[in-house]
Amino acid sequence: MSRGPDRTPRRVRRDRSDRLAPPLAVHRAGEGALLAEYPDTRAVLAAAAAVRELAPTTLLDLVPAERTLLLVGSVAQDLPVLDALLRDLPGAAAQEEASTEVTMDIVYDGEDLAAVAELLEISTQALITAHSAATWTAAFGGFAPGFAYLQPDAPTDRARPVGPPWEVPRRAEPRTEVPAGAVGLAARYCGIYPRSSPGGWQLIGRTDATVFDVDREPPALLTPGTRVRFAPQRPTARASARTAAVAQVERGAAAVPGRRGRRRAAAPTMSGQPALEVLAPGPLTLFQDTGRPGRAASGVSSSGAFDRGAMLRANLAVGNRAAAAVLEIVAGPLRLQARAATVIAVSGARAPLVLHRADADGADLELRPQDSHELPIALDPGDRLVLGPVTEGLRLVLAVRGGLRGVGTAGAVLGSLSYDTLSALGPAPLAAGDLLHVSPEKKLDAVPTPVRNEDAALLEDTTPAVLDVPVHAGPRDALLGAATLTQLLATTWTVRPDSDRVGVRLDGDPLTPPTASGALPSEPMMPGAIQVPPSGLPVVFGPDHPTTGGYPVIAVVTRAGLDALAQAATGTGLRFVPAPGGSS
Secondary structure, three states, rough: OOOOOOOOOOOOOOOOEEEEEOOOEEEEOOEEEEEEEEOOOOHHHHHHHHHHHHHOOEEEEEEOOOEEEEEOOOOOOHHHHEEEEEEEEEEEOOOOOOHOOOEEEEEOOOOOHHHHHOOOOOOOHHHHHHHOOOOEEEEEOEEEEEEEEEEOOOOOOOOOOOOOOOOOOOOOOEEEEEOOOOOOEOOOOEEEOOOEEOOOOOEEOOOOOOOOOOOOOOOOOOOOEEEEEEEEEEOOOOOOOOOHHHHHHHHHHOOOOOOOOOOOOOOOOOOOOOOEEEEEEEOEEEOOOOOOOOOHHHOOOOOOOHHHHHHHHHHHOOOOOOOOOOEEEEEOOOEEEEEOEEEEEEEEEOOOOOEEEHHHOOOOEOOOHHHHHHEEEEEOOOOOEEEOOOOOEEEEEEEEOOOOOOOOEEEOOOOOOOOOOOOOOOOOOOOOOOOEEOOOOOOOOOOOOOOOOOOOOHHHHOOOOEEEEEEEEEEEOOHHHHHHHHHHOOOOOEEEEOOOOOEEEEEEEOOOOOOOOOOOOOOEOOOEEEEEEOOOOOEEEEEOOOEEEEOOOEEOHHHHHHHHHHHHOOOOOOEEEEEEOOOO
């Protein structure tokens, strides 16, 4: 029987006067983040453990990758503090996460097992022996929540097989579906698919371990620094049966609070009458809030509302706290019916609003797009609300007094109602018949009295011909060259139709970076990162971006710039401009 993860802390005492070697370089990465370079993964994990132990109050997220470490602060003023910390960093006194060990049962029956052995010029049995004899370390997360990129440790016991170099190319044609638990190889890494998904890794086996579970804390079984051993099992082993050891550890882990102050969010109990019923959801309507910050190291993106400013304004209009969950509606139209008395407000894109009163004595309300914006509107039971389609912008944000708390029996996942379109975390996109619940109206502000501009008609066309999007250069602008950055800023780009919450894809004259600036070792990513792929056509990562990527980031869009991009429909023209106080 295989052993599950040993989460007993193994404290490695160090003289706190011993300082870690400073990073090779530190780059600014947007408004409030730094990207630090290190010579290898071991140095990255040591720095991450040391920063995590110190737990600076200015740190919002800490994301290790192969040779880089991303520190995300809350404001630009945090950057000098974080930079000084990295350059004079005491070694961690207790490297708890780095000493975690997991032993996983594996059945070596993958579809690509023989082909991989042939690529490595060894027998199938030699591949199995080498893979199971190696100790693997989770270097970083990415691709999907719970997907860890495992690197083989250098052997310390000469009696053990050294093993092949593990340089295995991805499949020329990715599979449309890889089953959960599949174990694969690609490049220098080994990985375990946490759920069924497309994938191009070479499959050598399968395991029954649950590597990602939203009801466990931390939800990822393999966090950066975790050491992994694979225990071969007979091919006849029952694939769906977990080992008792793994199951026991997973139950225990679910009760452990997060090491950085995060705790499991209790599942909401949906009680009482729902406030709204969805009659027609439009093309895409999602729950969104401030998302899931602080979990990128496990492959979980922040997600959350794309246009944060619109979420804030809509919530303020109904007296909610700023971070209350809202609906994010792409393009519209959306039709809702009130099931209880409530108050709503709309922000973000502009759209006409029609309210059909259930009371025969009540007058219907029809508002032009410029009049419906951020206006608190009271609904009575039976009233029907029709919103959209949009006349300006792309994403409507609808707030409900009290704040949305879920749909039917589906509530928060990992502390957030946000639906992540890349990983499918959170309540699913709304469908006709869904019943929306709101939180009690306790300790809320009064609904403000709206102040309407007498010249509101002048606001009918506020969209500029070309949208200016502020950016901070870096972290890889030096690698891509000054000429490439100049070209990025000088070009007028057009939003492509395949843009979404994962990334805003742009058309224009392709950038021509130096030949040597292509793919990098995987690095942490963030919302607003402008990646330059081999095509030379930039992609701006949105809130549902993958947490790591291999293409260089030439600049990072500001938070205000992301709000503007959230409203950039297909065909919108935009220019990147240096942000005030930026380095570009």
